[in-house]
Amino acid sequence: MKRTWKVQAWRRFIIGFVGLYLMVPLYSMFDFSTKPFLIADSGRNLRSWRIIPSQPDLGIAVLRSMITAGIVMLLILFMIVPTVIWVQLKLPKLVRPLELLCLLPLAIPAIVIVVGIAPLYRWISINLSESPITLAGVYSMLILPYTYRSLSAALDAVDIHTLAEAAQTLGASTFRMISGVIMPTIRTGIINGSFIAIALVLGEFTISNILNFKTFQVVIAQIGRTSGNVAVSVSLASIIFVLVLLLLVPATKRRAAVLDVDLA
């Protein structure tokens, strides 16, 4: 695009304005969390950062959130991905219905799912266990639209029918064909879909709060009620952590298109 001075000026202005909008709160978090708080403090300090590890429920909550994220990952790898591949390969008539099903969560806000899941949740916690199974189960449904989109984009880019037949004629069983040939081929789609899933799990508050699970976000809110600055420092820390992670991972090209859900 032409870089006339007018374009440049506009560009600078927009970047400046939006940049400010986004950066000011982030900066404020930093400022707020390092402000002198107790009378004993003399100036800026990292106290609210240093006491992060000693926050009572935080460690467990992080662990719990990670475990839940792990369960969701397993569900993705062992249930969702194989199903999407299977339908693509063997059940072409089900491709559209599956797509529609995977897009359904977009029409159902999290708060609504919680309303509907209450009886099932009660049954599970009474008869099975208190563990975050329900949570993981619901989460895996919530991420469906994004994960499905990632997967189907990756599947479209490769001729999996020919690959599947080639593997078959060479002697591969169905299991080996899917796990050893097809899944590696759509590796980036799986990784992208998983990233989003993990982000969602770690950032989720609505369902875990109402169902009374002490996940990461719920505990941050809890901390916020007593020590505001620690809550702020924890939040900022997690943002920075994820940001660094994302920057280190090699940029995959169509990540932006992942949220583009297509019903056409």
Next chain:
Amino acid sequence: MKALDGLSLDIAQGELVALLGPSGCGKTTALRSLAGLQELDRGQMVVDGKDITFQNANKRGMGMVFQAYSLFPHMTAGENVEYGLKLRAHKTSTEKRKQRSSELLEIVGLSTHRNHYPHQLSGGQQQRVALARALAISPKVLLLDEPLSALDAKVRTQLREEIRRIQLELGTTTLFVTHDQEEALSIADRVGVMRNGQLEQIAVPAELYDRPSTAFVAEFVGLTNPIHGNVSGGSIDILGGSLQVLPGSITSGTGIALVRPESIQVEASTSGKSRIFSASFLGASCRLMITLADGSRITAQMPSSESIGLIAGATVNVSVLDMPVFVKALP
């Protein structure tokens, strides 16, 4: 509509049979049925005395080369070739596998590309790796599904010779499917021409060419000149000659003789009744389009050495070699 209709085919050990025909004729269906990728409603398949009709594709031990995009993109050429062996890991050691894949990459001339990924290879190279991969498992039958169709013309001719060479060296029974008749004729031991799910004729290339048994085969394989004439007593009079009529032709009445361009003799003559319309130099041979006295046009073909003086506009005399010819009915 049936994809395959009453097809019966026997392939001898070590033979390369080509299935030739237009798209939709069922040749690919036949191949895929043999591979186990397609089910037969009726019929039987026997390999080496064993009935494999109901066997799963992954147990048949056939090597298949697809038209395109069949190499596993996340594996190198070497890993692709070893894949079939890896699946049989309990039978071979890593050493042996490496050895075998090197052997095969050598046979297809790609030993230096062992560590390249498919996207780093050209189309022709990819198909060679696919061939090596299929051969690595020492298949009972090698199946080739239009393996050259997606390649450039020059690569096509090169690669088909190589496929034939390798097949002869290894003695692998092979079924080769194509719609390119030149391809089929040049490398196969026998060629089967298919149409609408049926096998019209299966014979050695020369016989298919010189003695087609149906009009379709005559016209599909090689060029023909349709020349009207009257059939009686087993022969037809055209172009000043009386030619024997091939079995399968009409037996009496007016018909259309399908005459090969090489059978047309052209002689320059100032008193000639025909005139050359255009002359095409094809390198080793020369093709002439000739307008006959009655206004119809035919194509003649001859070695370039014999075409001196035969240029556009020249008047010529046309005659025909005494070879049996197929005569089809009027439409």
Next chain:
Amino acid sequence: MTQVTDPRAGTATSRAGSRHWRSQSAYLGVLPFLVFSGLFLLYPTYNVVSGAFKNNENEFSTAALSEAFHSSITIHAFKNSLVLSLWTAVAGSILGGLFAWALVTGKKEGYFYRFSIALSSVLAQFGGVMLTFAFLATFGFNGVISTLAMKVMPSSFLADSAWLYGLNGLIVVYTFFQIPLMVLVFLPTIENLRPQWREASDSLGGNSREYWTRIGIPVLTPSFAGAALLLFVNSFSAYATAATLINLTSFLTPLQIATALSSEVGGANPAEAKALSFIMIVVVTFVMALYALLRRRVTKWEANR
């Protein structure tokens, strides 16, 4: 010897039978997923939709729904939700759209581009809780901007952080995550705005304004509108931010639903929760249907995906 033969006497029917089973058996493969989604997605949805038409004794009744339509609290909350969603969709789409344009006109693989994409990915999924604390740190009591304002402009609304806890505050806060979301959703579209179109327009004598008004904007509009709809839904469905920031339990529809589920004050009212949820589903489905229609038009143009 390899043979492919066709004995006329074939056992076609039994072959067809077992073949039928074999093709149907493939359906078994989707069973686990079906069961799972049935439990965790379809069942809750069904529960909500059917429950909206029942009363607390499980009999068919439209009482809950009609109550919702007549309750002034509900209507007020719903209006708030709609207004909030509308404003944040507009603000987010405009600001995000412009920022996406600014990104595209810069270096494609440069640091700024990569950083912006990464930051947008993080912020778009930024938990509502953390978002709230970010803004509390900025505009809340003792916040950076509010203390600054107290010194510089003591009578302005910024000095008194009460505005943050109202609709205006919510709008500002929500827009914070709408902008990155817009960038992520809209960027591919802008990237697909082929430079050849601009060049063609220039060579045919058009200037910048003409290019934008005749080509650029018309091409971008369906996608832009679609993205804005997405933002609307995102805002409408959000719960976490409001729950953390606002104490008033019926300020927004999602908050009302949460209260109806687990009221500490009075008895919980599941029927009300379901009725309100049903209304939410209707709104969201309607907007998503519009989005789908718009996308259908867009994909015709966006060939390189």
